[in-house]
Amino acid sequence: MYVNPTVDLEKIASQLVADRYVTRRFKSHLLGFLSEAYGLGTNPYEPDLEIFVNAQSNTYQKEINNICGSVQLSPVRVNSHSRKTIARVPDCGFLDFSNSKILYDSGAFTDVLTNCRVTPEEALDKQLSTLKRLPRVRETFLVSYDLLIDEKYVNGTRKKERWTVSEGDKAVDATVAAAEYLNSQRYRLQDFTLVQSCQGVNAEQYKSCVEEVLAYCQPGDCLGLGGWCILGKQKRWLPTFFQVIDEIIPAIAEAGIDRVHIFGVTWYKPIRGCIPPLPVLLHQCDRYGIKLTTDGRSPIGNALWSDWRKAGATFPYWRHNLAWVKAETATLRDSPFYQKVSPPKTQQLTLF
Incomplete structure (x- = not known):
């Protein structure tokens, strides 16, 4: 089903806002992101926080996925028969690639499903071989092949579980090696923006990883913060997160890097009394x-649940929820939680 290009975005925006109080700036962003969500054009306004939405599928709710804007894609899939990770062009042929920026994953997250790590060389080959078969995009952010510290392969399944500090040393070594390799390949990556990922269990280990990875960064690169999607399920890690960002962001700036990407975190409003991480990081x-x-799947994915309210969606229609979430994060500097937070010594950081 194709979306009618004559859709009235002003009318839809007014219906979505209804009796909610929103600022003029929010309304402007909402119109821009509705245009992206309906595949009609890109948002002309600069967001406070940009979300690369995970949009692998060709269809959602029986409609084609013809969105544009900032999109996150992966070059690998798990083969349902062999249960092995394979290189595969993303299933999203209807995307408006010419009006899109792509965050192109390394496959590290998917490889946990099969407990099958590859080398940084093999990971980059998968990225480049599949990218060649995609239409040309406005900009591609290429992610290094880090080793995640909040995912474990247990009894044949992936489990959301934080590694110990001693286990994290292995992840840091692998992550730094991946950054070193990506840096060595710049001669053939000139068309891409490199995202050099970092990992770490505690603040000391994370800062050490950042310092080592920064040695392989150049101006124009993006520093990737991995290992924090666990915050949504295990909020006891919030104090560690706030301690980490308090220590590493000045070091990143001092190294001349002016872009940071945090992987898989779309938590921007308080949940059960806990301070949200995104406005504080911003x-x-x-x-x-x-x-x-x-980046994250939730702007689209939460609306696809049968109980979409429980999933955290604002609207049950995926295009509307996508536009609304992007508008909220685009105006995140208006949030009351846009402030510095000093982590307490307790295990949970709450509003109370």
Whole structure:
């Protein structure tokens, strides 16, 4: 089903806002992101926080996925028969690639499903071979092949579980090696923006990883913050997160890097009394002149649940929920949680 290009975005925006109070700036972004969600054009306004939405599928709710804007894709899939990770062009042929920026994953997250790590060389080959078969995009952010510290392969299944600090040393070594390799391949990656990922269990280990990875970064690169999608399920890690960003963001800025991407975190509103991480991270990045981006499936995925309210969606229609979430994060500097937070010594950081 194709969306009618004559759709009235002003009318839809007014219906979505209804009796909610929103600022003029929010309304402008909402119109821009509705245009992206309906595949009609890109949002002309600069967002406070940019989300690369995970949009692998060709269809959602029986409609073609013809969106544009900032999109996150992966070059690998798990073969349902062999249960092995294979290189595969993303199933999203209807995307408006000419009006899109792509965050292109390394496959590290998917490889946990099969407990099958490859080398940084093999991971990059999968990225480049599949990218060649995609239409040309406005800009591609190429992610290094890090080793995740909040995912474990247990009894044949992936489990969301934080590694120990001693286990994390292995992840840091692999992550730094991946950054070193990507840096060595710049001669053939000139068309891409490199996203050099970092990992770490505690603040000391994370800062050490950042410092080592920064040695393989150049101006124009983006520093990737991995290992924090666990915050949504295990909020006891919030104090560690706030301690980490307090220590690493100044170091990133001092190294001349002015872009930071946090992987898989779309938590921007308080949940059960807990302070959301994104506005606090945005505030810290702004203090040092760093642009912040993130990615996630939730702007589309939450609306696809049968109980979409429980999933955290604002609207049950995926295009509307996508536009609304992007508009909220695009105006995140208006959030009351856009401020510096000093982590307490307790295990949970709450509003109470």
